[in-house]
Amino acid sequence: MSKVKNIIDSLKNQGIKTDKAQIKLIDRLIKISHDESCFILNLLSKKKNKGIYIWSDVGRGKTVVVEEFLKNINHKNVKCFHYISFINFIHDQLNKNSGLKDPLKQVTDVLTKNCSLIFLDEFQVEDVADAMMIGDLLNRILKTNTKLIFTSNSHPSDIYKDGLQRQKFMNYMNILIDNVEVFKLDGKIDYRTQNIIRSGLIGNDESFDDKKIISLIEDSFGKIALSSDKIVIKNRKLNCKLVKKNIIWIEFISFFTQPTGSADYKFIINKYDWIFISNFHRCNDDSKDIIRRFISFIDIAYANKTKIKFFFNEIEITAIYDGLLLDHLWKRCESRLMEMNNRKYFDET
Numbered sequence: 001m002s003k004v005k006n007i008i009d010s011l012k013n014q015g016i017k018t019d020k021a022q023i024k025l026i027d028r029l030i031k032i033s034h035d036e037s038c039f040i041l042n043l044l045s046k047k048k049n050k051g052i053y054i055w056s057d058v059g060r061g062k063t064v065v066v067e068e069f070l071k072n073i074n075h076k077n078v079k080c081f082h083y084i085s086f087i088n089f090i091h092d093q094l095n096k097n098s099g100l101k102d103p104l105k106q107v108t109d110v111l112t113k114n115c116s117l118i119f120l121d122e123f124q125v126e127d128v129a130d131a132m133m134i135g136d137l138l139n140r141i142l143k144t145n146t147k148l149i150f151t152s153n154s155h156p157s158d159i160y161k162d163g164l165q166r167q168k169f170m171n172y173m174n175i176l177i178d179n180v181e182v183f184k185l186d187g188k189i190d191y192r193t194q195n196i197i198r199s200g201l202i203g204n205d206e207s208f209d210d211k212k213i214i215s216l217i218e219d220s221f222g223k224i225a226l227s228s229d230k231i232v233i234k235n236r237k238l239n240c241k242l243v244k245k246n247i248i249w250i251e252f253i254s255f256f257t258q259p260t261g262s263a264d265y266k267f268i269i270n271k272y273d274w275i276f277i278s279n280f281h282r283c284n285d286d287s288k289d290i291i292r293r294f295i296s297f298i299d300i301a302y303a304n305k306t307k308i309k310f311f312f313n314e315i316e317i318t319a320i321y322d323g324l325l326l327d328h329l330w331k332r333c334e335s336r337l338m339e340m341n342n343r344k345y346f347d348e349t
Contacts, residue, residue: 010072028181051179052149053180053183055153057153077117082121083124090107118149131164132165135169138172221244228243238255246274252294262296283322284323288326307346317338321334
């Protein structure tokens with residue numbers, strides 16, 4: 001129990017008050033990491049001693065709990081990967097060993113040599129080639145003494161849903177399910193959302209430059225090295241500040257200057273969990289097209305209860321548009337912006 005308490009206290013020092021589900025997860029992580037029971041006895045009892053697969057909705061604190069757990073255990077031979085980094089590592093190793101009869105065996109050996117535990121964060125599979133490769137590799141790792149910890153937003157049975165050759169992939173995943181504990185981190189507290197909404201709300205004069213926004217995104221979603229500054233919609237490339245997996249960051253002027261419409265906004269809102277908007281400018285009727293597009297975007301986002309983080313900085317919402325031609329539409333948009341920049345709005349999303 002002392003190790004559980006140490007981890008709880010460490011998380012508390014970071015401003016995270018653990019709930020019952022997270023405490024239960026910490027306990028399971030410790031038990032799995034210290035399960036050194038006889039392999040034969042585990043096999044006979046069908047004990048799932050090869051690791052743990054943790055899944056939940058976004059923002060429940062899966063990664064932060066596992067990372068704090070890893071800091072507090074005595075295992076020195078631990079390898080940690082974000083899933084994308086893991087896939088890149090495998091491809092690099094396969095290229096290095098392309099002349100071998102079974103290059104995936106070499107990858108397995110490299111990963112498991114002097115390694116007691118592998119942590120795969122944000123596990124996901126989208127590509128058919130990666131699906132076959134990762135399924136085979138995980139099956140090989142399960143046959144070694146190396147244990148696995150996964151975090152994911154999906155149950156293992158829902159990974160790579162509707163993908164090509166999915167049944168073959170699921171054969172691998174069923175082996176995984178048989179060998180690791182599948183743990184759902186229940187609960188409603190979204191720590192990622194709490195972290196984002198704490199800053200920049202109405203009544204908070206904090207100003208965010210690009211560097212500070214990047215820091216906020218990385219604190220909430222991880223490193224953004226693998227990202228893009230373009231979004232492709234129906235073969236059209238639109239400029240963005242940053243696009244990464246389930247988040248998109250756009251700039252008010254540069255994005256809404258582009259010829260976009262409601263179909264584009266619906267695509268963005270349906271595809272991304274979080275939208276960040278920065279670099280607001282004061283506009284008049286000379287910029288009415290920008291304002292019209294922005295109003296349309298906000299109408300759709302508001303109707304869908306989309307999570308949007310606005311960085312208005314020194315510009316008041318009421319000062320974004322001071323023209324006359326769109327005044328009747330802007331008043332409604334202004335009211336919605338006020339509401340969407342309020343904590344209550346996030347509580348309802």
